[in-house]
Amino acid sequence: MRHRSVADLMTPTAVSVQRGTPFKEIARLLKEFDISAVPVVDAAGRLIGILSRSDLLQLFLRRDHAIQEEILEDVVTRTLALSPSSLTVEVTDGLVTLSGTVSRRSLVPIVLRLCQSVDGVVDVVNRLDYAQDDVSVGARTPTER
Known part of the structure; x- marks a missing residue:
């Protein structure tokens, strides 16, 4: 059995968003790149959080x-x-x-x-x-x- 590495499983294109990115744009990116979450970075490119599909779904589950x-x-x-x-x-x-x-x-x-x-x-x-x-x-x- 061949050993697999992270490179075999990761998304080849790095996709991230900044704090002010509109939710509709993030949803479009998740669909376009077929990913389930996206890192949120600050102006210097440092990770400040991760936004997932389920996080976005909460917007649409408003009462x-x-x-x-x-x-x-x-x-x-x-x-x-x-x-x-x-x-x-x-x-x-x-x-x-x-x-x-x-x-x-x-x-x-x-x-x-x-x-x-x-x-x-x-x-x-x-x-x-x-x-x-x-x-x-x-x-x-x-x-x-």
Whole structure:
């Protein structure tokens, strides 16, 4: 039986990230290089920690109520300056369903994109209406969508 060395088992390309690397970028690297963890290094390249797939998974295991609160408080109220009572945000297993009415049609994709960027959101179902179509002339009414 041949003796194996670390070189036989290791990932040939060294992949590391710095402390401020976005989680989505780290997830992409883990998939691209088919690795289960990545070292986190400081500006000098010294190891300060290791981030694993299971660590990243914790982001997506947020409680539905926490996701709903973040969307209502941060996205709807602070970022978009909308009344939280104008939208209904339902979250089930990370799936967000948005309903209610926004003032302009051009706000709909903005609301959707901001909600999709919230940690733990798996997908967003759009059931939003709008009061005014500011996107195109002759556009469909909200009930024709």
